[in-house]
Amino acid sequence: xxxxxxxxxxxxxxAAAAATAGVLxxxxxxxxxxxxxxxxxxxxxxxxNNPQMTELQKLTAKHFTKKTGIKVKFTVLPExxxxxxxxxxxxxxxxxxxxxxxxxxxxxxxxxxxxxxxMDPYTRKDKTFDQKDILPSVRESLTGEDGKVYAQPxxxxxxxxxxxxxxxxxAGLTMPKQPTWQQVAELAAKxxxxxxxxxxxxxxxxxxWGELIAPLTTVVNTFGGTWFDKDWKARLDDPAFKxxxxxxxxxxxxxxxxxxxxxxxAECLNNMTQGKTAMWYDATAGAGSLEAAKSPVKGKVGYxxxxxxxxxxxxxxxxxxxGIQKASRNPDKAWKFISWASSKEYERLAGKEFGWSxxxxxxxxxxxxxxxxxxxxxxxxxxxRKAITEAKPRDPGVQKRxxxxxxxxxxxxxxxxxxxVSQEISAAIAGRQSVDTxxxxxxxxxxxxxxxxxxxxx
Numbered sequence: 067x068x069x070x071x072x073x074x075x076x077x078x079x080x081a082a083a084a085a086t087a088g089v090l091x092x093x094x095x096x097x098x099x100x101x102x103x104x105x106x107x108x109x110x111x112x113x114x115n116n117p118q119m120t121e122l123q124k125l126t127a128k129h130f131t132k133k134t135g136i137k138v139k140f141t142v143l144p145e146x147x148x149x150x151x152x153x154x155x156x157x158x159x160x161x162x163x164x165x166x167x168x169x170x171x172x173x174x175x176x177x178x179x180x181x182x183x184x185m186d187p188y189t190r191k192d193k194t195f196d197q198k199d200i201l202p203s204v205r206e207s208l209t210g211e212d213g214k215v216y217a218q219p220x221x222x223x224x225x226x227x228x229x230x231x232x233x234x235x236x237a238g239l240t241m242p243k244q245p246t247w248q249q250v251a252e253l254a255a256k257x258x259x260x261x262x263x264x265x266x267x268x269x270x271x272x273x274x275w276g277e278l279i280a281p282l283t284t285v286v287n288t289f290g291g292t293w294f295d296k297d298w299k300a301r302l303d304d305p306a307f308k309x310x311x312x313x314x315x316x317x318x319x320x321x322x323x324x325x326x327x328x329x330x331x332a333e334c335l336n337n338m339t340q341g342k343t344a345m346w347y348d349a350t351a352g353a354g355s356l357e358a359a360k361s362p363v364k365g366k367v368g369y370x371x372x373x374x375x376x377x378x379x380x381x382x383x384x385x386x387x388x389g390i391q392k393a394s395r396n397p398d399k400a401w402k403f404i405s406w407a408s409s410k411e412y413e414r415l416a417g418k419e420f421g422w423s424x425x426x427x428x429x430x431x432x433x434x435x436x437x438x439x440x441x442x443x444x445x446x447x448x449x450x451r452k453a454i455t456e457a458k459p460r461d462p463g464v465q466k467r468x469x470x471x472x473x474x475x476x477x478x479x480x481x482x483x484x485x486x487v488s489q490e491i492s493a494a495i496a497g498r499q500s501v502d503t504x505x506x507x508x509x510x511x512x513x514x515x516x517x518x519x520x521x522x523x524x
Contacts, residue, residue, distance in 0.1 A: 176208035221426030224453035266321035272330035275484025300512035
């Protein structure tokens with residue numbers, strides 16, 4: 067199996083990774099139709115079906131097409147389907163789609179394979195876009211090895227700790243402004259059972275590189291561990307990686323949600339909303355749902371930075387962005403759409419049309435200065451901004467890394483490797499095997515990938 071793995075081309079690996087990548091958020095089902103190729107005044111956009119994207123779709127004809135004369139045909143699909151279709155079209159440079167929603171996981175990979183157009187020529191000419199306003203950490207995560215920017219963000223997110231202020235007050239508990247994971251574990255033990263049916267904390271245990279592995283890897287980073295060192299040697303059997311994983315598994319087994327091995331983002335969100343958990347460590351995007359008008363816990367939740375141990379910050383970084391396929395027949399028109407969809411102008415439009423809490427934030431510094439947004443997102447916007455700006459995609463731990471990525475390793479193989487490792491660790495959470503056994507198997511899996519990359523360095 068290893069010899070066959072070595073013979074795979076980088077193009078094949080990246081296409082496979084795009085097709086098998088897991089999800090960070092649970093998204094509603096929706097689909098649209100696209101045409102083969104595009105021409106004239108029409109562009110084809112492949113887009114993930116999250117709520118903010120579908121809101122964009124509703125506004126495009128009235129506000130973008132009317133102004134520019136450029137018609138936009140959307141193909142709107144669930145995340146896994148988008149990655150599958152995008153991987154095939156971009157890898158083959160078929161040109162069916164002029165642009166697509168692409169995350170900061172795919173962007174550097176696609177850029178290195180020559181599947182994307184750099185956007186620097188456009189941003190240099192288009193002064194109204196204000197590239198400098200894009201948050202540095204987000205911009206860096208969308209930059210290729212050649213220093214060129216290959217995607218523009220639609221929104222960004224990090225991770226933080228959410229907790230029930232009212233529950234803590236009643237139990238006489240105090241949340242530190244910058245908690246350590248050890249402090250969180252102590253608080254989880256005290257909050258566990260403080261109300262009938264309430265657990266101390268909710269942490270993802272559901273298998274998937276974008277589910278369990280996302281929060282776990284941030285814990286590994288701040289405990290001093292890493293998936294690979296700067297020379298691409300697999301390090302899943304190092305003491306720091308083991309300590310972090312045992313801590314995570316022990317915490318969720320002792321004081322986490324019931325059925326943790328099958329709980330992901332959606333399940334933890336439901337548990338927090340329904341008053342079944344006192345704390346939740348997850349995506350900053352979750353705050354919008356917790357503070358929604360009809361949420362039972364609106365106004366009852368506090369937000370603090372991601373817990374740390376050996377690093378100053380530990381939040382992850384994720385962004386849905388726009389990438390232009392190199393084979394696009396209409397790259398200039400695709401840029402006009404992207405520059406509108408990721409603009410300050412569009413954020414204000416979305417705020418007026420759908421409410422300021424629905425603004426696709428997390429990408430521009432100016433968003434956090436808007437009075438309307440600050441009022442609507444007052445409970446969490448500053449903690450979110452700080453989490454995103456302090457994220458270090460190229461230096462998330464205590465040692466040098468061979469490639470970019472905080473909650474993932476930015477190589478095509480990681481979607482498969484991360485998912486397989488998550489299955490082993492999820493089995494430990496379920497009590498079917500020990501953490502030592504899970505990591506021994508995981509190290510073997512990582513070593514297979516390591517052999518493909520040894521000697522490449524940074």
